[in-house]
Amino acid sequence: MNSLIARIGFLVGIVTAAPSEYWSHTSPAVRHARKHVEKEERTAAYQGRDRRLRLLSSQSNSSKWKKFQDLGCGQPSDEKLLGTMWWTAYDCSLASRDLTYVYVDEDENPHVHTVKKGEPIKMHCDNWECPIPPVPNCYLDRDVCDNATEWCMVETHEKWGQWAMGQNGATPEFGVEERCGQHYDDLITKSAEELNLDASKVDELRSSRNAICNSTTVGVTAGMQLTDQLADSSGARTWMPSRGKCVKYRQEGQSCIQTQSRTGSFKGTFIRRASVVGGKFAGGGSMDRPLACAPGLVCTGPDFEVMPSTCVKERPANLCYAGPWWDSSRCPRTQVEWYDTQAGMNRSWAIEALRSSLILYPGEVDHASSCTFWQSPHVAAARDSMYEIIGALWPSHLLGPYPSKKAVEDNLWKVGDINLLELTTEYCHQESDNDDKKHSPVSKALATAGKWAMRPNLLWSLIHFVMHNQPAPMPRMAVEASQALATHLSENFWCNDCRGFFTIGILSAYGMPPDVADGEAHARYWNLGHNVASEHVATTRGGHPWIVSFDEGNATGVGNPFYVPYETSVKMWRVDLSEPDLRFYDVKNPKASHNDVHL
Numbered sequence: 323m324n325s326l327i328a329r330i331g332f333l334v335g336i337v338t339a340a341p342s343e344y345w346s347h348t349s350p351a352v353r354h355a356r357k358h359v360e361k362e363e364r365t366a367a368y369q370g371r372d373r374r375l376r377l378l379s380s381q382s383n384s385s386k387w388k389k390f391q392d393l394g395c396g397q398p399s400d401e402k403l404l405g406t407m408w409w410t411a412y413d414c415s416l417a418s419r420d421l422t423y424v425y426v427d428e429d430e431n432p433h434v435h436t437v438k439k440g441e442p443i444k445m446h447c448d449n450w451e452c453p454i455p456p457v458p459n460c461y462l463d464r465d466v467c468d469n470a471t472e473w474c475m476v477e478t479h480e481k482w483g484q485w486a487m488g489q490n491g492a493t494p495e496f497g498v499e500e501r502c503g504q505h506y507d508d509l510i511t512k513s514a515e516e517l518n519l520d521a522s523k524v525d526e527l528r529s530s531r532n533a534i535c536n537s538t539t540v541g542v543t544a545g546m547q548l549t550d551q552l553a554d555s556s557g558a559r560t561w562m563p564s565r566g567k568c569v570k571y572r573q574e575g576q577s578c579i580q581t582q583s584r585t586g587s588f589k590g591t592f593i594r595r596a597s598v599v600g601g602k603f604a605g606g607g608s609m610d611r612p613l614a615c616a617p618g619l620v621c622t623g624p625d626f627e628v629m630p631s632t633c634v635k636e637r638p639a640n641l642c643y644a645g646p647w648w649d650s651s652r653c654p655r656t657q658v659e660w661y662d663t664q665a666g667m668n669r670s671w672a673i674e675a676l677r678s679s680l681i682l683y684p685g686e687v688d689h690a691s692s693c694t695f696w697q698s699p700h701v702a703a704a705r706d707s708m709y710e711i712i713g714a715l716w717p718s719h720l721l722g723p724y725p726s727k728k729a730v731e732d733n734l735w736k737v738g739d740i741n742l743l744e745l746t747t748e749y750c751h752q753e754s755d756n757d758d759k760k761h762s763p764v765s766k767a768l769a770t771a772g773k774w775a776m777r778p779n780l781l782w783s784l785i786h787f788v789m790h791n792q793p794a795p796m797p798r799m800a801v802e803a804s805q806a807l808a809t810h811l812s813e814n815f816w817c818n819d820c821r822g823f824f825t826i827g828i829l830s831a832y833g834m835p836p837d838v839a840d841g842e843a844h845a846r847y848w849n850l851g852h853n854v855a856s857e858h859v860a861t862t863r864g865g866h867p868w869i870v871s872f873d874e875g876n877a878t879g880v881g882n883p884f885y886v887p888y889e890t891s892v893k894m895w896r897v898d899l900s901e902p903d904l905r906f907y908d909v910k911n912p913k914a915s916h917n918d919v920h921l
Contacts (some may be wrong), residue, residue: 354580357427365600389442390414391485393414394412394444395414395442396409396412409413410786413445413446414443414444414446415443416443416444416451417438417439418440419439419455421424422434422436423443423445425443450821456839459566459567460568461564466568467567468698471570473571474568475593475609476593477565477566477605480686483560483561483563488545488546489544490544492535492545494546494557495543496548497556498556502534502537502540507531509563510524513527517533567612571614571616571619572612572615572616573619573633574633574634574635575634576633578622579613579614580631581615581621582596584617594607595609618636620634621634625830625850626850626853628827634883636883637884639890639893640894640917641653642655642656642779644861646864646865647817648779648861649815650777650861653783654780655667655894665892666897669722672784673725675780675783676725676734677774677780677782678775678778678780678781680709680730681695681771681775682781682810683701683775683816684818685816685818686818690768690771690772690775693751693768696743696771697747707810709730714797714799715803717791717792737766737771738766740763742764747786752767753765776816778816785852786852786891789841790845790891790892790896790897791895792841792845795839795840801835801837804848808828808834819866820855823858831854835847835848845892849891852886853884853886857885862883863881864878865879
């Protein structure tokens with residue numbers, strides 16, 4: 323064991339991992355001696371190598387690998403001890419382009435080779451390919467990326483240069499009309515001629531110029547000179563705090579970083595990190611990792627515990643999914659034509675959503691399709707609690723007054739001539755228990771009520787609508803109602819699977835709604851909570867998560883996107899009070915209705 327550790331340590335010690343510029347501190351003689359030292363170390367190390375670790379395959383003798391051996395760049399068997407870039411241990415690289423080059427061996431003998439891209443070369447770079455290939459700067463050339471598959475990742479830092487970055491702490495002057503270029507030298511010559519300056523004064527001018535520029539050479543400033551395409555740039559592109567690189571989008575299921583919205587009038591020029599409300603804004607929005615999701619995908623973010631920081635399909639707005647568990651046929655955001663351009667919900671839809679919300683009760687204990695449900699004091703207590711919760715959150719400035727409890731009891735539970743609250747248990751059983759009563763008004767009323775309790779999309783629509791339209795600041799009672807709503811769902815949601823998902827997946831992971839009067843904080847909480855819950859449900863996967871995994875649902879074509887970005891939720895539910903015609907929301911005509919609800 324000890325001999326193995328010693329061998330590994332010795333081999334690692336001969337790998338020249340230090341950046342090449344570090345050797346600029348040494349003299350030519352030391353750099354020459356380095357070649358001999360490394361050769362001796364390699365010879366000693368590989369003579370003692372355990373032969374059983376070598377791959378004595380036909381590949382090692384092929385023409386492809388013989389090129390490595392001829393250059394002294396090793397062989398494929400070295401991968402066992404040196405990893406996938408084994409040739410770099412011998413100061414070799416792979417050619418990044420077709421080229422002809424010269425190198426000098428340990429005995430100072432020159433060698434000239436012509437190679438194709440990808441072939442081994444006896445040339446060291448701080449990169450596996452040599453010379454280091456250029457990376458197009460999409461911050462400057464904004465048409466260089468393939469818009470279909472790539473985005474321009476812009477990295478920004480605090481600018482240092484050119485301030486005091488030249489030799490001796492001097493600041494370079496690259497400007498065409500500044501002191502260090504040909505323009506100023508010509509100006510000295512012209513001044514000497516036109517002003518008849520004596521030689522000593524001209525010497526003073528040039529001496530001062532040399533001191534300013536930290537150089538005696540015209541065009542050189544603080545040890546630096548711009549040439550070729552940068553010669554006339556005045557250094558504008560030499561010290562840039564931002565640079566851009568074309569990178570591939572992240573695809574579905576891959577890790578990601580949340581980014582700012584790329585739609586709407588206020589979108590930025592480049593893809594940037596999303597701001598973290600109340601927290602640090604990493605990099606000020608600058609992206610330093612290629613982790614942006616492709617168009618049509620959205621990043622769940624680090625706080626999305628069931629699938630953290632993962633690219634997923636964005637759930638479309640204004641859509642309720644069909645599935646094996648629930649009835650999504652009554653969907654507020656798909657039923658009225660103007661919802662394509664208007665946010666929110668009108669009064670009649672809000673009342674219908676309220677009706678389903680009020681009859682939340684554990685389905686394994688009792689259900690709205692049962693006679694016992696409507697006379698149960700426990701159901702009544704749960705119904706009264708939900709009535710108070712929604713009442714404290716009701717946006718009356720958009721929907722008109724919250725219906726009174728009497729109006730609810732007199733009208734909301736009527737099906738035809740049957741008011742379910744007024745049914746005695748005995749009469750209800752008499753009119754619904756036997757087969758000959760399957761067409762009775764009571765059976766129809768119970769069946770209809772059972773359908774009301776199968777539409778959680780109405781409940782969630784109402785929650786998002788009221789949360790997105792809270793006043794600023796929220797009344798204390800509304801804050802408490804938001805928190806009470808979380809408890810109510812945990813205790814009374816119809817399906818026990820859903821209650822478990824909500825209790826463990828949301829309350830256990832994220833806690834209760836925030837104890838603050840910030841309406842947006844509450845809207846964000848409920849948006850996140852619904853996204854987490856939706857990741858588990860059958861309308862997303864096709865069945866229970868224990869039976870159908872997320873990937874299986876997608877693979878079989880039955881999975882639906884589940885993640886609604888907060889910005890999308892805002893567009894769906896937050897009503898802008900500057901919208902000109904509030905009649906859309908029936909405030910001026912509370913009795914207007916598109917359904918059976920008239921409150």
